[in-house]
Amino acid sequence: MLTAAIRDLHLNYPGKFISDVRTSCSEIWENNPWLTPLEIEDPEVTILPCSYPLIHQSNELPYHFIHGFINFLNHELGLQIQPTAFKGDIHLSALEQSWLPQVAEITGEDNPFWIIVAGGKFDYTAKWWAHDRYQAVVEHFRDKIQFVQVGQLDHYHPLLDHVIDLRGKTDLRQLVRLVYHAAGVITPISLIMHLAAAVPSKPGLPPLKPCVVIAGGRESTQWEAYPNHQFIHTIGALPCCAYGGCWKSRVLPLRDGDEKDQPENLCVDPVGFLPHCMDMISAEEVIRRVELFYQGGILSM
Structure with missing residues (x-):
């Protein structure tokens, strides 16, 4: 789900952000075109622990899991990201x-x-x-x-x-x-x-x-x-x-x-x-x- 949010961040705001991730599932991110290697120690890097609190309203509101991290990024960064696809974003190389x-x-x-x-x-x-x-x-x-x-x-x-x-x-x-x-x-x-x-x-x-x-x-x-x-x-x-x-x-x-x-x-x-x-x-x-x-x-x- 985070792959979808990163994709949609860049498609909604082209050229406005550079992003990298640290997750327990690094293999999911292989070949991902939206990532740029960043160093956590870099003073210009903002570290944002991501979550999806929208899940606590999932019974009452018409939102999919795809909206979870998008909603979080919108709230934390003051953005208006909209989903661009109804799926996560996983890439396989030609090899x-x-x-x-x-x-x-x-x-x-x-x-x-x-x-x-x-x-x-x-x-x-x-x-x-x-x-x-x-x-x-x-x-x-x-x-x-x-x-x-x-x-x-x-x-x-x-x-x-x-x-x-x-x-x-x-x-x-x-x-x-x-x-x-x-x-x-x-x-x-x-x-x-x-x-x-x-x-x-x-x-x-x-x-x-x-x-x-x-x-x-x-x-x-x-x-x-x-x-x-x-x-x-x-x-x-x-x-x-x-x-x-x-x-x-x-x-x-x-x-x-x-x-x-x-x-x-x-x-x-x-x-x-x-x-x-x-x-x-x-x-x-x-x-x-x-x-x-x-x-x-x-x-x-």
């Missing part, structure tokens, strides 16, 4: 685009594939969906769609059957390139969802990446959803998310000392280990949303 896909290195064939994220972080178990339902989706498309499973090994990503297993085998830049080559993505609300919008597509694939998001009722649709994604939500269908996202963190306490174990951060009506909102989403619904991209002609088997 990166020429490299053989990581999947092709494994299979020996450069065939279409979908990325699947079947899990999540332990600090936000309210985003998880059932493993057996992910497996049902994979089985339905067996021999039709090759799925590639990704995820960090220190998060919850149990292995699915009949997928190419790249869990723990991609750094962040490799993940960007994987999204570049992918025909589509299935994921809960996650980094991959935002990459699906921000990373350009390989020539021959749809310019807007097909993406099915298993969202439930945790986060407001207007804050998270991208126009071309199939965003499966339950906002308005349950008392706990009747007026917007509940923003709960966990289904059950993990007893790890994290504040996310506090009662106000726990789901109020779980179904076993799933939030009620995620339990309401069936494997058949996810399958149907994937099939829409093929039935409509955006993709072909």
Whole structure:
């Protein structure tokens, strides 16, 4: 999201600023044309710790995450930046685009594939969906769609059957390139969802990446959803998310000392280990949303 704000800063105010960033995800910024190397110690450099307080009004106001850092920069710098695109701003070099896909290195064939994220972080178990339902989706498309499973090994990503297993085998830049080559993505609300919008597509694939998001009722649709994604939500269908996202963190306490174990951060009506909102989403619904991209002609088997 910060990549979008930096892009829009320069497009709205050409030649007025020079900018550099220090973030925990430096790989996201590789090949970024809007950055100029700056030294923190330079007395002419202003250091601006960025945040997106707009998220605290995301249930009530019609803003997307794309507006978060833009709104912050406008407030801090007295600007009137307007978004120029409904996506983040990630750039691949011509050399990166020429490299053989990581999947092709494994299979020996450069065939279409979908990325699947079947899990999540332990600090936000309210985003998880059932493993057996992910497996049902994979089985339905067996021999039709090759799925590639990704995820960090220190998060919850149990292995699915009949997928190419790249869990723990991609750094962040490799993940960007994987999204570049992918025909589509299935994921809960996650980094991959935002990459699906921000990373350009390989020539021959749809310019807007097909993406099915298993969202439930945790986060407001207007804050998270991208126009071309199939965003499966339950906002308005349950008392706990009747007026917007509940923003709960966990289904059950993990007893790890994290504040996310506090009662106000726990789901109020779980179904076993799933939030009620995620339990309401069936494997058949996810399958149907994937099939829409093929039935409509955006993709072909």
